[in-house]
Amino acid sequence: MSIPIPDWLKQDNSEASRLVRKLALWRCSNFRWGFVVAKAGSSYDDEARWNKTLDRLRQHVAFGLALPRLQAGGSDDRAERMAMDAFTLQVLDSHELRGAPSHDTIRAHLRAWKEANAGNKDLAFVCDDVCLFLDDRMVQQLVDAPEPSLDWYRSGRPGTLLLTLTTCVGVLDAYFGPDTVEDKREERPHYQGWMWVGAAYLPEFWRRIDDYFQNMEMMCALTYEPDLIPLWDGCENLLLDPETLEERDTELDKQRARFNR
Numbered sequence: 001m002s003i004p005i006p007d008w009l010k011q012d013n014s015e016a017s018r019l020v021r022k023l024a025l026w027r028c029s030n031f032r033w034g035f036v037v038a039k040a041g042s043s044y045d046d047e048a049r050w051n052k053t054l055d056r057l058r059q060h061v062a063f064g065l066a067l068p069r070l071q072a073g074g075s076d077d078r079a080e081r082m083a084m085d086a087f088t089l090q091v092l093d094s095h096e097l098r099g100a101p102s103h104d105t106i107r108a109h110l111r112a113w114k115e116a117n118a119g120n121k122d123l124a125f126v127c128d129d130v131c132l133f134l135d136d137r138m139v140q141q142l143v144d145a146p147e148p149s150l151d152w153y154r155s156g157r158p159g160t161l162l163l164t165l166t167t168c169v170g171v172l173d174a175y176f177g178p179d180t181v182e183d184k185r186e187e188r189p190h191y192q193g194w195m196w197v198g199a200a201y202l203p204e205f206w207r208r209i210d211d212y213f214q215n216m217e218m219m220c221a222l223t224y225e226p227d228l229i230p231l232w233d234g235c236e237n238l239l240l241d242p243e244t245l246e247e248r249d250t251e252l253d254k255q256r257a258r259f260n261r
Helices: 013-021 047-072 079-087 103-116 138-146 148-156 163-166 181-185 197-208 251-258
Strands: 031-036 087-092 127-134 168-173 195-196 229-232 235-239
Touching: 013 047, 013 079, 013 197, 031 103, 047 079, 047 087, 047 148, 047 197, 079 087, 087 103, 087 127, 087 138, 103 127, 103 168, 127 197, 138 168, 168 197, 195 197, 195 235
Parallel strands: 031 087, 031 127, 195 229
Antiparallel strands: 127 168, 168 195, 229 235
């Protein structure tokens, strides 16, 4: 007999509740949602540091789910707890990823993971269209960042840039590579196949990718200046200077401004 959706869950349209409804978690479903993440960089051989990094990443994902409730002064966190109980980070662990592996190397390991887990229904909602990666700067930021709280979040106002820049992850498009570059060059010639995403916004990023109405290419800021870092902060696409991490206006922005006059 099917267990009906509880009334409290029907009436809530938060990101956490959307996840719970999509995966039927109120029925104690075994489904897991989340991401594949490459274990790379100098933290590869430091197990304690790597585990702390993943713990911090989970904290910020949980905070992202809780933020709307905290801002509204709510206390019912049932959907958030259900969503986080089902959250998983599937780690790609290979000596070939030690140091600074190329994006294509990470993608090759992601493809191998997909093939090995193709029949695992419990992992059907783990997003394998992208792969998370954490370079040394991201690891350091996550390890050094304070435990997320509403006060900490508000200290970054105006906007959410503090929240994003101190706890971001890299994301690779699984379908971008030598075989697709020529095709993509015609439609979106300035797309590089990677971007940064604020850790707290990974639940919404997961939903947008999983629901097919947006893929990573559509969510990534475009630029004629390939050295800039594309960042998605949950509501808009930004471009950052790699040295200062300050938002940059680009030649593409200037052309758009001239076109819109």
